[in-house]
Amino acid sequence: MTGRTYSLKLFGVELLAFLLALVFLSPFYFVIVNSFKSFAELLTDTAGLPGVLHFENYLNAWNALNYPVAFKNTLIITIFSNMGLIIISSMAAYRLVRKKSRMNRFLFSMFMLAMIIPFQSIMIPMVKMFGWVNLMNTFTGVVIAYMGMGVSFTLFLYSSFIIAIPKEIEESAVVDGCTPYGTFFRIIVPLLKPMTVTVLVLNSLWIWNDFLLPMLVLQKPGLQTIQTATSSLFGQYMTQWDLALAVLVMGMVPVMVLFFMAQRHVIQGIADGAVKG
Template sequence: MIGKIGGRMAMLLVLAVHLVPFYMLINLSFKPSEDNSSKWQPARSLYTDNFVNAWNNAHIGRALYTNIVVTFCSIALVVLIGALAAYPLDRHRTRWNQFIYGLCVSCLIVPALTILVPLYKFIVDIGGINHYWATILIQVTFSLPLSIFLLTGFMGTVPKELDEAGYIDGCNRFAIFFRIILPLLKPIVATIVIVIGVQIWNDYQFSVFFLQKPGVQTIPVALSMFISQFHSNVNWVAAGCLMGMLPLTVLYLFLQKYFIKGMADGAVKG
């Protein structure tokens, strides 16, 4: 009995500790700038001007659009190119292809930031700075190893008899892939969309270099610009941060089962 109550108390305490940052953020974003009371003290009324100001000064609407475009295109390409590559790597296991597979997976440990200097120069040379396509291609490249790894592993569990049945019915190998195999990959594609989607949506380290110009900035970059300009106005900053994290948070709260399972699967198998 005491153990049970103790456990309950411990849990409440831990929950409180974990919720403090969120409490502070929400609380601050509803206080007017003139209110100098402690950050712990609840807001007296719901003051919403912070949101309007942050939205206008950080250009969150535009950043949201950029984020959606970059994330959506990157995910579509990662899944398509990854699935294309995984098919021969699983179904046609020659020694050469196993070498290629090893090569793809070893790209997993290349930390993107370490090759920043040459990569940035290369993107400047091909004229990709401040263009969506360059950032998208880079995001795709650095997400592909994980995607290929997960897809190849999953394809191993799709029975080869399906390919043979398709072959007998007169499909060529590419039609087998597009008509039979691709639709069966849904579960692992869901995992990839979640893991890589969260990563790209929140990405700062690439976006800050390759999408610098106002107008093509993603949410994290737009927020960082906004905050370096208005850092003295804590309440605006809080409102901006809250709006910046809201889309994924809402999605997470509704689909948390899939998020937690997908991210854990992605990590464990990776």
């Protein structure tokens, strides 16, 4: 009876998980399936499979939005923002965790408090400040903004991972004549690989899909990202759904590939950080 009761409970949990998966995956189904339909078919039969696969939707969307330029702009912003976040946050987390002092505890608390500040409350002052220092319509301004907004969360993840790295490893390196920077880059950085991959994926998902910040800072047409370029297909009186859905699929593919490639490291990094923290 105990085994049967457990089996029924397990079946119920699995059924619930399956139904939840269907709910969360249904938007992907509608986006992908409807991206291959003509505009007329898309409006008349949204849930059904396409009668004819209209691959020209992707070609038309590619040309209409100058997709290679938008992809390049998004990729540049994502890469350099991640580089800055990983380097600065990992070094800062190592310093704050290993050097215990009132100042470091205060700084760590300030970083954590910064996580609760919504971007909407600072976007107008930020845009004004960027105008004063000539950072509007520059990739540098967007990268600096992403680094400023993402450093708190990234530092928190690295700190939770560094806490349980045995200090004896670093002490052995110092005894062997390793400098503080050598200890960090040769000993600590390799140990941070699971968390670094986790940080890379999480921040890439956020930066790649962000719309508000690029819309505020990058206002010239040649500087548009994928998300801001896609918004041009959504008008007040008419939406080009056939092209918009094709662009959405093309925008999803790169980050989905990145996630599936790094999935094992992401799960390991989150699990290790949770256990070690």
